[in-house]
Amino acid sequence: MDGENVNSNGVSETDARGDKAAGAAVFPQNGRGETKTEVTSASRGCSFCGWRFVWEGRLIKCYKDSAETVTARMASDRDAWYYNMNHKNRGIAIIFNHENFTNPKLKTRCGTKTDCENLASTLRSLRFEVYTYFDASYSKVMSVISEVRNMDHSDNDCFLMAVLSHGEQNIIHAYDSPYQPEDLWHPFTADKCPSLAGKPKLFFIQACQGDRLDPGVTLMKRTETDSGPMSYRIPVHADFLIAYSTIPGFYSWRNTQRGSWFMQALCEELKKHCYSLDLLTILTFVNRRVATDYQSNVPGNNEMDAQKQIPCITYMLTRLLKFEPK
Amino acid sequence: MDGENVNSNGVSETDARGDKAAGAAVFPQNGRGETKTEVTSASRGCSFCGWRFVWEGRLIKCYKDSAETVTARMASDRDAWYYNMNHKNRGIAIIFNHENFTNPKLKTRCGTKTDCENLASTLRSLRFEVYTYFDASYSKVMSVISEVRNMDHSDNDCFLMAVLSHGEQNIIHAYDSPYQPEDLWHPFTADKCPSLAGKPKLFFIQACQGDRLDPGVTLMKRTETDSGPMSYRIPVHADFLIAYSTIPGFYSWRNTQRGSWFMQALCEELKKHCYSLDLLTILTFVNRRVATDYQSNVPGNNEMDAQKQIPCITYMLTRLLKFEPK
Numbered sequence: 001m002d003g004e005n006v007n008s009n010g011v012s013e014t015d016a017r018g019d020k021a022a023g024a025a026v027f028p029q030n031g032r033g034e035t036k037t038e039v040t041s042a043s044r045g046c047s048f049c050g051w052r053f054v055w056e057g058r059l060i061k062c063y064k065d066s067a068e069t070v071t072a073r074m075a076s077d078r079d080a081w082y083y084n085m086n087h088k089n090r091g092i093a094i095i096f097n098h099e100n101f102t103n104p105k106l107k108t109r110c111g112t113k114t115d116c117e118n119l120a121s122t123l124r125s126l127r128f129e130v131y132t133y134f135d136a137s138y139s140k141v142m143s144v145i146s147e148v149r150n151m152d153h154s155d156n157d158c159f160l161m162a163v164l165s166h167g168e169q170n171i172i173h174a175y176d177s178p179y180q181p182e183d184l185w186h187p188f189t190a191d192k193c194p195s196l197a198g199k200p201k202l203f204f205i206q207a208c209q210g211d212r213l214d215p216g217v218t219l220m221k222r223t224e225t226d227s228g229p230m231s232y233r234i235p236v237h238a239d240f241l242i243a244y245s246t247i248p249g250f251y252s253w254r255n256t257q258r259g260s261w262f263m264q265a266l267c268e269e270l271k272k273h274c275y276s277l278d279l280l281t282i283l284t285f286v287n288r289r290v291a292t293d294y295q296s297n298v299p300g301n302n303e304m305d306a307q308k309q310i311p312c313i314t315y316m317l318t319r320l321l322k323f324e325p326k
Numbered sequence: 327m328d329g330e331n332v333n334s335n336g337v338s339e340t341d342a343r344g345d346k347a348a349g350a351a352v353f354p355q356n357g358r359g360e361t362k363t364e365v366t367s368a369s370r371g372c373s374f375c376g377w378r379f380v381w382e383g384r385l386i387k388c389y390k391d392s393a394e395t396v397t398a399r400m401a402s403d404r405d406a407w408y409y410n411m412n413h414k415n416r417g418i419a420i421i422f423n424h425e426n427f428t429n430p431k432l433k434t435r436c437g438t439k440t441d442c443e444n445l446a447s448t449l450r451s452l453r454f455e456v457y458t459y460f461d462a463s464y465s466k467v468m469s470v471i472s473e474v475r476n477m478d479h480s481d482n483d484c485f486l487m488a489v490l491s492h493g494e495q496n497i498i499h500a501y502d503s504p505y506q507p508e509d510l511w512h513p514f515t516a517d518k519c520p521s522l523a524g525k526p527k528l529f530f531i532q533a534c535q536g537d538r539l540d541p542g543v544t545l546m547k548r549t550e551t552d553s554g555p556m557s558y559r560i561p562v563h564a565d566f567l568i569a570y571s572t573i574p575g576f577y578s579w580r581n582t583q584r585g586s587w588f589m590q591a592l593c594e595e596l597k598k599h600c601y602s603l604d605l606l607t608i609l610t611f612v613n614r615r616v617a618t619d620y621q622s623n624v625p626g627n628n629e630m631d632a633q634k635q636i637p638c639i640t641y642m643l644t645r646l647l648k649f650e651p652k
Contacts, residue, residue: 010583012622012630013436015492015571016534058580076543078618081611109341190543198545208342214561217516219400219524220537235540235634237573238617245341247563257336280606281646285407288644291564292404296338304338308561314640316573318614320607 070236072190072197073154076319078232082278083158083200083317085324091156091199092148093128095120098165100135102176112164115206115259119162122267126274127326128160138177149187153195158321159188160202164263167207169248181205181242190236198234200321202279203242206260210249216295216308240316243283245290247312253296262311265289279321283313396562397517398523399480402645404558408604409526409643409652417482417525418474419454421446421571424491426461438490441532441585445488448593452600453652454486464503475513477519484647485514486528490589493533495574495626507531507568515562524560526647528605529568532586536575542621542634566642569609571616573638579622588637591615605647609639 073117076084097116099109120130133144153159166173172181184205190197244251245262254260265286274280291310298304402410423442425435440550446456449617479485487510498507512529516523571588572578580586591612599608617636624630 010437010581012579012624013433014534014537014577014579014630015435015532015581015586016494016537016577070543072543072545075566078545107339110339111336120585139411191541194543197543206341209339211340211342214563215517216559216561217396217398217520217523218557218559219398219404220557231544231546232618233542233544233621234617234633235542235636237540238613238636250563251340251342254339254341255336255485256339260341278607280610281604284606284641284643287564287642289558291644292558295559296337304340308559310561310564310642311643312640314638315610316613316636316638317610318617318636320610 001206015286018079021199052164056103061067070191070194072194074231075198081320081323085157085169085322087157088155089129089157090127090323090326091129091153091160092151093120093123093130093160094144094148095123095132096136096141096144096161096163096165096174097134098136098163098173098175100175101166101173103173106166106173106213109164109166109254111254111259114257115164115254118259118267119164119204119263122270125162126270126323136174138174138179141174141179142183145184145187149190149193151195153193153199156196156199157197158200158202158206161185162204162206164206164260167205167209167252168212168239172205172207185242188240190234192236192240197236197239199239200279200317201240203240204266205243206245206252206254208250209244209246210251212250213304214250214308215306235317238316238318239273241279241321242314243286244312244314246309251307251309253294253307253309261290261294261309262286265293274323275325277322279323280313280315280317283311287311287313358569394606396517396520396523398520400557401524407646409645409647411483411648413483414481415455415483416453416649416652417455417479417484417486418477419446419449419456419486420470420474420486421449421458422462422467422470422489422491422500423455423458423544424462424489424499424501426501427492427499429499432492432499435490435492435580436582436583437580439454440583441490441580441589442471444585444593445490445530445589448596449486452596452649464505467500467505468509471510471513475519477521477527479519482522482525484526484528485522486530488530488532490532490586493531493535495536498531498533505554511566511568514566516560516564517562522565523562524565526605527566529566530592531569532571532578532580532588534576534578535570535572536577538576539630539634540576540634540636560644564642564644567605567647568640569612570638570640572622572635577633577635579620579633579635587616587620587635588612591619600649601651603648605649606639606641606643609637613637613639 095116097112099112107323116132123130133140164170170180171178185203188196188201220229245260259263269282269285269289287310294309296305296307421442423438425438442458446458449456459466489498496506497504511529514522514527572588578588584590595611595615597610613636620635622631622633
């Protein structure tokens with residue numbers, strides 16, 4: 001560690017309003033107003049069970065930081081530019097494909113079978129072990145996640161999950177119930193799934209994040225590592241990538257025959273560049289393809305017609321990801 | 327357009343719960359429950375002023391889609407892999423540097439001057455025209471943004487803004503008031519700032535997003551474009567990158583003498599690779615450096631000591647961004 005250690009100058013502070021280090025726990029608030037400050041004891045948690053709780057007049061949240069002693073295998077050398085993609089297997093890919101819903105307000109998602117077949121075939125050609133789940137209930141989604149997280153991924157390069165469904169801001173719909181997108185990736189943090197620690201965990205979500213429309217603008221042309229230290233520590237939330245088909249608050253579009261714009265573009269760019277470019281570059285080109293090649297076609301509805309879409313890629317990756325042929 | 331047009335098969339649907347195309351507006355809800363469906367007229371907005379409003383028993387939001395007829399200069403050819411970084415100027419860089427706050431609960435941010443000087447010097451060496459604002463009030467932040475957004479960026483490659491401050495989830499603190507991070511970038515969408523349409527808009531936020539701690543895990547080593555079409559349309563939200571020093575819900579750390587981990591790592595990696603690697607790759611290495619090189623040093627506080635951090639990069643970029651020497 002050449003960062004903060006007891007021999008370095010200065011001490012660590014956080015950029016929260018207050019600081020637990022200063023002896024007071026500060027509880028964030030959703031709005032713009034003031035937050036409450038209470039004594040730290042409330043956030044230190046129970047010394048018997050190890051759970052922490054946040055108390056603000058009533059119990060706000062309860063969680064367990066269980067990672068303090070977690071140790072995992074080093075998947076890549078500390079200073080490697082690229083993730084090690086030379087494990088025995090590529091890894092597991094889970095696709096939750098939702099076409100129908102119990103809630104009658106949720107329309108049948110025509111075209112999603114095309115998306116699912118397209119994505120499964122693309123991932124199989126990349127040597128992923130692909131499992132697809134059609135119209136899974138919420139409990140099925142959670143049980144699959146629990147099962148996969150408890151598997152041994154030691155011989156795998158990475159993990160991938162895709163969800164094709166209806167959504168709203170911070171909501172995805174399973175067959176019978178809505179749930180929060182975080183439920184998909186939180187089980188795979190390095191403390192909860194140590195055999196994926198230090199390996200890429202990739203999530204692709206084809207779903208709306210709201211009902212806003214992006215009408216677009218028109219652009220007019222002008223006339224003019226060998227070996228390193230034996231161990232290192234990483235944050236448990238490192239090495240995630242979450243690729244959302246659209247930005248928060250906005251619609252995500254799907255062609256009723258050819259599938260969603262995002263999945264069409266993702267599969268096309270993956271097939272084209274998977275062994276020659278790194279994933280962030282490929283996803284940049286997915287963005288470009290969705291942004292420039294598509295616009296909505298909703299005959300007879302001026303409000304919805306000729307609208308645009310831009311995907312939203314969030315990453316906590318710590319190395320470049322380039323697939324190697326297997 | 328080879329995507330959705332009137333000659334293609336199939337029509338466009340969205341992955342929202344319902345679909346305005348079906349004649350009903352659907353209003354998203356924050357929780358997991360049901361949403362209300364009302365007639366479209368409520369979302370069509372006022373035919374006099376052009377504003378749209380969302381009504382759910384009471385007025386939920388009010389906004390204006392003003393981009394439908396916006397046209398801007400084409401900054402990069404439609405199929406170019408790289409953003410055009412050969413404009414006359416690199417562009418404007420704004421740094422809001424916050425050390426002190428009127429709210430007595432917000433501690434002085436020791437070390438932030440080091441961050442600001444480090445970042446300003448790094449950006450100047452990249453030929454940005456850098457403006458720094460120390461302890462700006464909320465109204466100052468907003469007036470600077472309004473001024474910059476109304477400038478003519480036609481001869482600039484890109485735009486950059488950095489904020490160094492205290493924060494919570496979905497909150498950043500100005501000198502005298504908290505505000506939402508979206509207030510920083512929403513004014514720069516392609517419809518609102520056409521001279522930046524199709525150009526990278528880069529935002530770097532050094533601030534907490536909550537009060538959770540990441541204790542980390544230990545990884546142990548095993549012993550084994552010339553010319554294209556004359557015009558194309560893009561979503562108004564394309565070409566943004568938002569680099570947050572930490573993930574939602576978590577602390578962001580700062581050394582009281584050497585500055586924040588994120589700004590230290592960002593400046594170091596930019597200086598090292600700015601002309602040889604693209605920005606997403608450089609930010610991947612910033613992630614790695616923050617994740618592996620740093621851990622908190624809070625003597626006498628076991629709860630806060632030896633904690634880890636991972637930055638969170640979100641991008642809607644549509645091309646690779648590689649700085650060219652100027």
